[in-house]
Amino acid sequence: MRKEPLIPAPDTTRQPLPRVTIVALCYNHAPFLVEALDSILAQTYPNLEVILVDDASTDASRDILERYAAGNPTWKTIFLPENQGNCRAFNQAFRQTEGEFVIDFATDDVLLPERVARQVACFQQLAPDYGVVYSDAELIDEASAHVRYHYRRDARGRLHPRPASGEVFADVLSRYFISTPTMMMRRTVLAQLGGYDEALAYEDFDFWVRAARRCRFYFLDEVTTKKRLHPSSMSRRGYQPNDPFLASTIEVCRKALSLSRTSAERAALAVRLRWELRQAVRWGNLREARELYALLQQTRAVRPLDWALGQYARLRQQ
Structure with missing residues (x-):
């Protein structure tokens, strides 16, 4: 078994830093948008491209997005006239991305401040055939209160079993184990796949299968993201x-x-x-x-x- 590299603390003083694109996807996330967008602003990593996408929200989301875009002139906006779903909405933005790495960020979730810096540091230490870095996540409720962590740990904080790293194709076939909101993806992998498959109702399983056939994945044993749980989520329906x-x-x-x-x-x-x-x-x-x-x-x-x-x-x- 190939041994996974140890990832040092990020060094954001080195230049040039690769650009990272955050595609922030919103559909009726008005109650959570301020916390989500503030978490982008709180990133310690300086070289970001931010694309805000509103998938025809019917609440106050567009007003909030426009306010943040006005206060951050480098941020791009896409306001879709009709709801297209995650796959199509993401692809609209992906075709405009310039970053070497991409984060698909649902705007009801929250990025922790070191999220981007830590994942870029991983990629800088990994071989070029690594296309995805993912991590643990803190699960929160609609009031932003802690529920649990994505992965279960023992009394010493150890994971049993440890999430797969390296060649994960067979792993993603048999079970769900990746916390989708924690992924940072190499843009070239997404480009080779043609983005998300727009014929599908959801994106993650298909992306894992097709990407894992082409590249390796790395598990970063840290909490980088707060993932919000909703009573009406897809898994409950x-x-x-x-x-x-x-x-x-x-x-x-x-x-x-x-x-x-x-x-x-x-x-x-x-x-x-x-x-x-x-x-x-x-x-x-x-x-x-x-x-x-x-x-x-x-x-x-x-x-x-x-x-x-x-x-x-x-x-x-x-």
Whole structure:
């Protein structure tokens, strides 16, 4: 196993510093915008490009964004006339980015002051084939109160297991473990992927799969970001009847199957498909369950319960 490098404290006195673009995506985040935008202003890293994107908010978000843009003339703004969703809204901004590194920043979250500096310091110590640096996050509620941290630790603060670094393709196939808001991405990786897939309802799983096939990921064992939890978040709505996210998950699993090269990678994908199949049957998404079962068959890892669920979905849908 390749040993991961130790990352020293950042040195922002060295020149030239690579530029970092923060794409700040907003949709009806008015109650949280001031805290989010102030956290950009609080960054200790000096070489930032900031692009504010409002995805046709219906609350007071645009007024707040315009006020901050007026006070920070170098910040760019994009005000979309119709709601386009995260993937399309992000891509509109990404096509204008100039930074060597990019942060996809939802404006209900909060960046800690050293966030950008610490992640740039990581990239400066890593090999060029590292395309993503991610970290731990503090989860907060809608009143900004602490809930917990993204990763569980023992009494000594150690992670069990430690999040994957290096070649993480099989890891991202089998389970969710990356805190999406903590990622800093190399712009060239995003460009090679063509940005986010605009045909999908959400972006992170697809990005992890396609990016991990091209580059290595690094886990920075620090808290760099506060991620806000909402009662109506996607994860709480998931798997309800007619859930648009499930169709996107299936499409990403199809991509993952085509990108898998080894039996170990197909086995990792089977773990994901097996879990998704159970959820689809549980919530009555029988057509989607049949699609998931068909993909699971292609991994050659069908178990007796998988077969039973596949037959149940087929018979109940007839």
